[in-house]
Amino acid sequence: MSTLHLIFNQEGLASCKRLKAKQDKMILLGEAVYCAPTMSLAGEISQFHILKDDFDARGLKTEKELCFVSYDEMVELCAQSAPIVSWNA
């Protein structure tokens, strides 16, 4: 099973990017959704997911094809992954 990374802020994203393996999946939540509009996702777009509620709540908009997930989809990703690592630093 590949690892799932839950990323809670910008520092967490920087750390995760250094330590994730190629096939791993990532979910941006909380403060980390602010990173989404300026991220260059080329080549990795299918692996970075963004929690939709957190993105919409903050009034963020995007023209990019971002991969939004609901809580249900987050649960499904967790069920398919091991381990699940939370990043905030």
Place this chain on the structure above:
Amino acid sequence: MIAPKHIISIKMIFTIAVLGGPYDSQANLHAFKFAQSVIGNGHRINRVFFFHEGVSIALKHRELSQEEFDYNKAWIELSSEHDVELNVCVSSGGRRGVVKNETIDSTLAEGFELVGLGQLVEAISSGDKYVEFTA
């Protein structure tokens, strides 16, 4: 006759850890909504464990204004409807004022239980998935 193939979806046991307080982080929001989805998708939660600053959810006395979401109440409802244990780390709790004993006024809210770290370890050892919600 060949029986139709069924897609067997494996149901998992989740342990959820909440590491932030209800008003200094989104930890409780994320964990609560995640917990609802875990249950809604047919999986089970063996324990929700409140650790580090997460213990503050279990403080008994809080006065909220009408617009403020009551996470304490939400967790207790989820716990009783779906038989999910709400465990608070006793040592993290103690140093942050979440206590229950005979000699001083208890500050532990009903529906939460103070337990040792062994309970968290036992839960993750017997469960399938461990998910941490932090600041």
Place this chain on the structure above:
Amino acid sequence: MKNILYIISRSPYSGVQSFELIDCAMVSAIFENNVSILFRAEGVWSLLGDQNGELLNSKTLSKVLSALPTYEIDNLYFCEDSVNERRISRDQIDIPVKPLSLNGQQQLIANQDIVMAGPK
């Protein structure tokens, strides 16, 4: 028995969180799990010798870490890059801890059942 990794990314003494995480690691080991600890980012400051928590009314983290082998926690690692970026020399590190490259850390994480990283 599970493979459990604790990731320490914050420096000690700005709160009790690192101590609480190490307590959890010790309990995990008592329950016979295969426990590893990775120090990275600001967490590598935990490895310095000559710490004196008493000056801060605190336990001394390095002393707590040196007791880990008595709990049969021998898999202690640090991020090489984090140590180099902070110009920490190897002789400042006082506990039995092994360096890992980023690839090594990736591998370590992938081999775990559970990862605990603690709060911000």
